Amino acid sequence: MEFIRADQNDSGTSSEQSIYNIEYLLSQDVDGILFAPTTNQVLPAICRMCEEAKVYWGIYLRSITDTEIEEFCKSSPYYIGNTYENEEEWAYQLAQSVLKKGYRKFAVLSEAKWDNTCRLREEGFQKALMEYPDAQILTEARSMHTTSDIKENIKSIIQAYPDLDCFFLAGTKTIGGTEQVLTTIQAMRSTSRISLIAIDFSDKIVDDFHTGILKSAYGTMQLSLDPYYLSILMINTLKGYPLEESSTSYCIPGALITSEEQARELSPVIEDRSLLYFPDNYIQDTLFKWNNPDLDGTQFQKIIDANQFLESSVSSGNVSTIVEP
Incomplete structure (x- = not known):
């Protein structure tokens, strides 16, 4: 089993980039494609491309939020489903964690409004704010794709809104974006009141809280x-052992961290990039349906939920899994 990554260099808008990546992967004669689209609108075209090529495909980190497009994709025998995170609920709980402490004036840092993931996060954030009549969003900054973008926007916001309590980082495509936001706030912060809440953990979660x-x-x-x-x-599907007869969705659970102590407890798992999520023998015996005929969608979701904090993981980046029935 071989994995091929799409070329990540710039080739136009987000939709154009998605089409370009799929065309590239299809040209490599792949059997399956996994990707994370930022918008629903590109999916019908990709669905048709994959069906014509008889190539299976699935989505990670995303849900299809347009009902008609979702039904269109599900009607294809080559769409296997998606893995996603409950973005709206995460953002709601995140906002609640500081609203309960008295934070009321926020600035939102996010991607373009058509970005499905950030849109859901912002909806959850707004839902939480509606429960506090005196809470408000003072301003927002979007599509910050470089560290200089982040630095300039953070500085401008802090200078323009002296009563700002907290930034909400809904998302950024900038590598190391969280650290850059923190560094800029730290350099500009005139009081201890200006804070940050963020979706997704960085590789330096303890330092971030510190x-x-x-x-x-x-x-x-x-x-x-x-x-x-x-x-x-996808591996099960390609080997002729799909977990379900039709496409399925699987929710990946997350966790809310609200203190440096909690971050320190979880940091060995969060910061270890050599982590194997399951031992090799468990993968072979449990996650491959040809060895475990009882594995279906319901059981797979239970396995995902049970390993929320990666209790089954082992720190060794050199174990390779041989995928052979």
Whole structure:
């Protein structure tokens, strides 16, 4: 079993990038495609492309939020389903964690409004704020794709809104975005009141909380969990052992961290990039349906839920899984 990554260089808008990546992967004669679209609108075209090529495909980190498009994709025998996170609920709980402490004036840092993931996060955030009549969003900054973008926007917001309590980082495609936000706030902060809450954990979660600026963060233990579980689903499908007869959705649970102590407890799992989520023998005996005929969608979701904090993981990046029935 071989995995091929799409070329990540710039090739236009987000929709154009998605089409380009799928075309590239199809040109490599792949049997299955896993990807994370930022918008629903590109999916019908991708669905048709994969069906014409007879290539299975699935989505990770995303849900299809348009009902008609979802039904269209589900009607294809080559769409295997998706792994996703409950973005709206995560953002709701994240906002509640600081609203309960008295934070009321926020600035939102996010992606473009058509980005499905950030849109859901913002909806959850707004839902929490509606429960506090005096809470408000003072301003927002979007599509910050470089560290200089982040730095300039943070500085401008802090200078323009002296009564700002907290930034809500809904999402950014900038590598190391959380650290850059923290660094800029730390350099600009005139009082201890300006804080940050964020979706997704960085590789330096303990250091982030140690600044005293990051108050809460919500995320999965590792960012690659969604594609990992979708890969298991795809491997079973390609080997002729689909977990269900039709496409299925699997929710990847996350965790809310609200203190440096809690971050320190979870940091061995969050910060270890050599982590194997399951031992090799468990993968072979339990996650491959040809060895475990009882494995179905319901059981797979239970396995995902039970390993929320990666209790089954082992720290060794050199074990390779041989996928052979």
